[in-house]
Amino acid sequence: MNYPAYFDYNATTPVDPVVLESMLPYFGLHFGNAASRTHVFGAKAEEAVDKARKQLARLLDADPKEVAFTSGATESINLGLKGVWEANRQRGNHFITIATEHKAVLDTCEHMARQGAEITCLRPDSDGLITADQVERAIKPTTLLISVMAANNETGVLQPIQAIGEVAHKHGVLFHTDATQAVGKIPLSFASSPIDLLSLSGHKFYGPKGVGALVVRKSTMLTAQQDGGRHERGRRSGTLNVPGIVGIGEAARLCQLQLTNEASRISALRDQLEAGILAQLPNATVNGSRQFRLPNTTNICFAGLDGELLLLSLNELAVSNGSACTSASTDPSHVLKAMGLSDDLAYSSLRFSLGRFTTEAEVEAAIRHIVSVVNRLH
Numbered sequence: 078m079n080y081p082a083y084f085d086y087n088a089t090t091p092v093d094p095v096v097l098e099s100m101l102p103y104f105g106l107h108f109g110n111a112a113s114r115t116h117v118f119g120a121k122a123e124e125a126v127d128k129a130r131k132q133l134a135r136l137l138d139a140d141p142k143e144v145a146f147t148s149g150a151t152e153s154i155n156l157g158l159k160g161v162w163e164a165n166r167q168r169g170n171h172f173i174t175i176a177t178e179h180k181a182v183l184d185t186c187e188h189m190a191r192q193g194a195e196i197t198c199l200r201p202d203s204d205g206l207i208t209a210d211q212v213e214r215a216i217k218p219t220t221l222l223i224s225v226m227a228a229n230n231e232t233g234v235l236q237p238i239q240a241i242g243e244v245a246h247k248h249g250v251l252f253h254t255d256a257t258q259a260v261g262k263i264p265l266s267f268a269s270s271p272i273d274l275l276s277l278s279g280h281k282f283y284g285p286k287g288v289g290a291l292v293v294r295k296s297t298m299l300t301a302q303q304d305g306g307r308h309e310r311g312r313r314s315g316t317l318n319v320p321g322i323v324g325i326g327e328a329a330r331l332c333q334l335q336l337t338n339e340a341s342r343i344s345a346l347r348d349q350l351e352a353g354i355l356a357q358l359p360n361a362t363v364n365g366s367r368q369f370r371l372p373n374t375t376n377i378c379f380a381g382l383d384g385e386l387l388l389l390s391l392n393e394l395a396v397s398n399g400s401a402c403t404s405a406s407t408d409p410s411h412v413l414k415a416m417g418l419s420d421d422l423a424y425s426s427l428r429f430s431l432g433r434f435t436t437e438a439e440v441e442a443a444i445r446h447i448v449s450v451v452n453r454l455h
């Protein structure tokens with residue numbers, strides 16, 4: 078089979094070969110349980126976990142003690158929102174989030190609403206952006222936590238999380254950010270940002286699937302949502318996924334090393350792809366802010382075309398209509414709809430996300446392929 082060129086890095090990234098290499102010994106010789114304190118097998122595993130925790134903390138400018146390993150961003154988000162609520166019931170039951178969040182946040186909020194929480198879901202403007210003012214106006218005396226993503230997975234739009242966090246703290250409200258798409262792509266400093274909880278996932282930045290972290294500021298009260306051996310300072314029980322944790326640590330180290338160079342290389346390729354498409358297809362437009370955006374993502378609306386047919390016809394490319402995370406449904410993107418797009422325009426939109434292994438030759442071939450397919454379908 079001839080594989081299509083991969084333009085779906087926001088759905089998942091390949092494991093970097095260097096990351097894979099770093100993990101292998103922990104499936105073999107160093108198979109120990111990181112919680113086994115009585116012998117060298119456990120010590121080897123614990124040492125590797127400590128190192129990975131430091132590597133991840135360094136990328137995020139966080140204290141290693143603030144990092145709790147989980148199975149991925151979905152679990153981190155569930156733990157962060159539900160765990161904060163359970164530990165702080167007396168402080169309030171009102172949560173603020175935005176309509177363009179990942180389903181991991183929106184579905185968790187819905188679950189909490191069924192249990193008696195009050196949820197305010199803010200709508201962004203047509204660029205996909207919300208403002209700190211908008212958030213501030215939604216705060217009430219009962220507001221416990223605000224959850225706003227750092228970067229959107231479908232459009233790449235970056236929210237003003239610094240300003241939103243400042244507003245939250247001014248009112249004594251906790252702030253969680255789903256930084257799954259931001260980690261490894263743009264610089265983040267947990268230490269100098271008004272963020273109390275931050276969620277991330279290894280497989281979005283060249284680490285393995287099934288491992289992530291919730292970064293929790295020291296003073297934040299959080300009740301574990303999974304009970305057992307009180308691993309991860311009591312925040313998340315369960316035997317640690319040592320090879321996965323080694324992998325996410327190594328992936329963080331690689332991102333840390335090359336973040337600036339990689340972001341500028343990838344954004345140049347993304348801009349080339351976008352410019353090539355827009356120049357040759359007058360009906361094509363970009364969804365979402367182009368100013369406040371990840372370097373690797375473009376979401377393009379091919380007005381007048383059926384997105385499903387377009388997706389099938391683009392057989393030389395692996396791209397998505399932005400709903401990989403809600404793969405069971407064929408509904409139009411909730412993100413694009415929240416930005417005011419009609420069902421038709423949302424259906425006609427595709428997400429292109431580039432990454433570490435994208436080449437200029439692939440971008441040039443992609444432009445030619447997209448232009449010829451769209452012209453044929455019109």
Ligand SMILES: *Cc1c(COP(=O)(O)O)cnc(C)c1O
Nearest residue numbers: 149150151179181230257258278
């Ligand atoms: C991928 C993603 C998630 C979920 O990550 P999992 O690894 O599937 O748990 C959450 N939020 C955003 C923004 C994502 O892109």
